[in-house]
Amino acid sequence: MSEDLKYEMVEYSKDVATSINEFSAYELDVFLCLVYVSRSMLDHRKVSETENLKLELPSSMVKKFLTGAHNSRVKKAIENIFDTKVYLKDDKYTKVRHLFEGLDYSSDYKTIDFELKKEYIKLFYNLSGNFTQHKIKEFTSLKSRYAKRIYQIIMSYKNLYKWEFDAIEFRKILDIPDSYGWSDIDVKLMRKIKVELQNNTNISDISLIKEKSGRNITKVTLKWKLSNTEVLEEIDFIEELEEVIEENILERKQLSSESEKLYENYMKMNDAIKKIIYEKAKNYFLEEIGIPKENKTIDKIWKKTEKLYVVKVMKGDI
Structure with a gap:
């Protein structure tokens, strides 16, 4: 397994995880790979739910997670996923749902045209709770x-x-x-x-x-x-993450004069407002690096990058 892919996480509603559906094992793999790639191509926290979500997914990004990624097999799986009936618990498993308005593998096999119906966007994007998170490669290895x-x-x-x-x-x-x-x-x-x-x-x-x-x-x-296998893997991942942050993010830790002024304004605010801003900044930091819980290493990284994230909140970027 490529180390680059080992820790990649996919997230989706628990309603999908506990749905009744007719996906085969391989179709489940392709389906979740489509979800993962689509989320990586946009800001998955701010997806409009007023219209269908249309994307053109690079097939190479989808296939890199799959075992047995021959074009004909992927194409057949995509066709079946489009036609598959899904039953959700909210409907008491009684209503037939088809999640996609369109799902098509291009004739040159380079892209997958992906159109998710607007009423199901909430199952995969804008997730704020009640969602499942797991390693995509671990899932496809089963x-x-x-x-x-x-x-x-x-x-x-x-x-x-x-x-x-x-x-x-x-x-x-x-x-x-x-x-x-x-x-x-x-x-x-x-x-x-x-x-x-x-x-x-x-x-x-x-x-x-x-x-x-x-x-x-x-x-x-x-x-x-x-x-504790996952814990040990997470420790390795965090150590690698710290090296990356040291090499890349920390090079930008010197704030501009405008940002320094914003941070000074933050420090002058009352404790209640500061707490709200601080928690929002830290939660975003944890989400961005993909580690939902704190430990000594993560705390060390946070202390080095706290100003960056606080300023992002002050600017309205978070």
């Missing part, structure tokens, strides 16, 4: 569709270490055949999912706890644990 869907669920609620489902809802989200009994699910699906996730991610000890009402299983609780 082979089984079942493993990918369980991965999406766990990444949506990972720090809760469990999530409860109506039994029928769980079966539909995973698209489990009606012919499979719960013992089949344990033996044929969950065992394999557990091995695949444990071998490719920091997720371990997956279990499915079933609850009965009378003779029927009516609820299931998915449980999991997270190893």
Whole structure:
């Protein structure tokens, strides 16, 4: 795996992660790659929701995350994604949704014409909460569709270490055949999912706890644990990030006279207003570098770049 791609994160609404859909394993990969690339091409926090979102995506950016990126295979996946029915929990999984107005692979295979319907922009852009975040390469490294869907669920609620489902809802989200009994699910699906996730991610000890009402299983609780693999990877990433910031961002830490004056004005403000500006600046900093939590290294970097981000807030750039 290319180190450049290893830590790239994709974000989207949990409503997508827990949707009922008919995507194949490969189509799920292509779909999330389209989301990732489209978000990287614009300011994904400020996307108009009054009209469809139209973009021309470079196919090379999409394919670099895929295993098996032959043009004919990608084209077929794109056609299927366009036609795929999606059911969202907000609709109680009853309404058929088609997310795209248009999705087409150009004849020279260089671009993908992407038109997302305006009512679904909120599922992938302008995210302020209730969203899933995970490594795009980690997701595409999984082979089984079942493993990918369980991965999406766990990444949506990972720090809760469990999530409860109506039994029928769980079966539909995973698209489990009606012919499979719960013992089949344990033996044929969950065992394999557990091995695949444990071998490719920091997720371990997956279990499915079933609850009965009378003779029927009516609820299931998915449980999991997270190893410290992700923590170790994050430490490596932060160290690399610090080097980049030292070499690039810190070269610009000398503010212009205008910016210095803005910062002086900030320092003269009352504590309540300063707190609002400070928190907005720091939250933007954490989001920009892709680390949602603080640690000693991140705090060190923040102290060196705090003025830059405070001034951005003062200027209205954030």
